[in-house]
Amino acid sequence: MTAVLQSHVQGRWQASTGEGRPMFDAVTGDEVGRLATDGIDMAAVAAYGRRTGGPALRELSFHQRASLLKALAGHLREHREELYAVSARTGATLGDSKFDVDGGIGVLQAYASKGKRELPAGSVLVEGDVEPLGRTGVFLGQHVLTPLHGVAVQVNAYNFPCWGPLEKLAPAFLAGVPTIIKPATPTAFLTAELVRLIVESELLPEGAVQFLAGALQNSGGDLFDHLTEQDLVSFTGSASTAARLRTHPTLTARSVRFTAEADSLNCSILGPDATPGTTEFDLYVQQLATEMTVKAGQKCTAIRRAFVPSAQVDAVVEAVTARLATVTIGNPANPDVRMGALAGTEQREEVRRSLKALTDAGRVVFGDPDHVEVVDADAERGALLSPVLLTGDPDTAAFHEVEAFGPVSTVLPYDSVDQVVGLAARGQGSLVGSVVTADPDVARTVVLGAAPWHGRVLVLDATAAPESTGHGSPMPQLVHGGPGRAGGGEEMGGIRGVAHHMQRTAVQGSPAMLTAITGRWVRGSERTVTDVHPFRKHLEELRIGDTVVGGPRRVTQSDVEQFAEFTGDTFYAHMDAAAAAANTFFGERVAHGYLVVSFAAGLFVDPAPGPVLANFGVDSLRFLTPVKFGDELTITLTAKQITPRDTADYGEVRWDADVTNAAGESVARYDVLTLVAKQAS
DSSP, X not given: OOOBOOEEETTEEEOOSSOOEEEEOTTTOOEEEEXXXXXXXXXXXXXXXXXXXXXXXXXXXXXXXXXXXXXXXXXXXXXXHHXXXXXXXXXXXXXXHHHHHHHHHHHHHHHHHHHHHHSOSSSOEEEEEEEEOSSSSSXXXXXXEEEOSSOEEEEOOSSXXXXXXXXXXXXXXXXXXXXXXXXXXXXXXXXXXXXXXXHHHTOSOTTSEEEOSSOSEETTEEGGGGOOTTOEEEEEEOHHHHHHHHTOHHHXXXXXXXXXXXXXXXXEEEOTTOOTTSHHHHHHHHHHHHHHHGGGGOOTTSXXXXXXXXXXXXXXXXXXXXXXXXXXXXXXXXXTOOBOOOSOHHHHHHHHHHHHHHHHHSEEEEOOTTOOOOBXXXXXXXXXXXXXXXXXXXXXXXXXXXXXXXXXXXXXXXSSHHHHXXXXXXXXXXXXXXXXXXXXXXXXXXXXXXXXXXXXXXXEOTTTTTTOOOTTOOOXXXXXXXXXXXXXXXXXXXXXXXXXXXXXXXXXXXXXXXHHHHSSXXXXXXXXXXXSOGGGSOGGGOOTTEEEEEEEEEOOXXXXXXXXXXXXXXXXXXXXXXXXXXXXXTSSOBOOHHHHHHHHHHHHOOOSSSSEEEEEEEXXXXXXXXXXXXXXXXXXXXXXXXXXXXXXXXXXXEEEEEEEOTTSOEEEEEEEEEEEEOOXX
């Protein structure tokens, strides 16, 4: 009997005491290994993640975690050929393997980049603006996000054994929450190879990642029995399994966060304007054929319903079948093969059963579910299947309810844009839809009409095509999930995915307390004015609250008129006394807002070369009180947030700028952003 895969739990590889379930080579049908978790203490696995992995991750800042994700991506990229080799046994062509392996590595890189650019240098994420809760500004509220003190349990599908685990790991790790990976049986041997590479890299803290090579249930119980309100579950798979897991007694009793990405009947709509001969028509045909054959159609985002104007059905069918006819099916080790096997013969039979319901409702226009010509493979021992294209009546329920999870799609006619929006909604919730059109009005109607039933909508035209990643490619910067049948959850979504693994807490207190808690200066907190100008301090020397006060400077009529002449900004409020007087906002001529900001810079800048390398922008600029001729301006500039960059010899400093008049009224407020050098090592 072939070997049983080991789990990596509690800091070591651990063998199961059971015989396990077999895994098979999708092309040859040979057994490649077995999966079992008998003898593994599930309670101890969860506890180890919480007690060892969690504290180690929370000791790190967002930026340190991001750096580790980047390093891990680099390590996996160096070893991806090893993953490709194992991936071939799942039935994947080299192109399919790259889609899975490189896609997962890309997710790590994307989260590493977003972590460095969008998250603070510390470990507390501030959300939104400070909320005043009193009249004088001494009692405030602020939402903060902190990592949950639990484990993120991921239950994965078989179709993306690398991308799936990595797309769930990245946001959890960046948030500071350890992960337990549970793969799907048919392709678990590839996920095991991925985890082996992660463990051997020794890049991640102890306990940050554990791997269960088999079921969540064993003779010792159910992992879910040991989850708490601090834990999370992320599931990818069938809607029926998601519904069963979602109602697990422990998950419901303890309100364990549960997110699901389930199967969905995704659609693609050909716009009425995209007739044969147009670029958009060709894009639609190419996209549909690609979505049917990449990963042998085993993608949760693949196109199952192809909506086409009634007048174009024959043209689309002819063009798509011509493309499918060129697809060589067989052993992915053969360089001529363009479509490999399904994940296993069990999966192939499931597709055939679903196809029976579809063929009863419609008509096959390409392919044969029961026969296929193959290259370098045994069509029966291998899980090989022909692409199958159907047509039918769009009002037939089966097309909107039955998914054949393989190289299968149905072309359905429509007569109006409003009708096709309604047809798209009959899928009861999808991960992704697309509309291929050059008509902005069609795009707007379809997107806004279909959006409530879709997690993502691709609008494809000739302009976007050169850079488009395609209908079936979720991007880590954007939401990946969908409503209703699609599961109702999100696996990714940029910083949203990170926040999902954190607790949002409303903190109330004084400005000084909020500053201490968040590490970000809050208006009303203590300012520190020192003998040394803050612009003469290196990054390590700066402290939150360091302040410089400049001014006053009187604004004259001559200043305003010279600024208007120099810039060309002769707006009437600055130059026309009668028009300005008639405007209730002003009552008389006033200074330009940008003149005020320019004067303020002159009051706080220390001009000599020093640690401040550059001013790279301002945020949240607001002009609050008109500045009139004769007003005197004072600027108070306070270090608000300090963000080191661990891979650069400088960091970012955000300064609170408050420009006031002689009466103490704020005339302008904004944040100044600077790059400040570190001390030479």
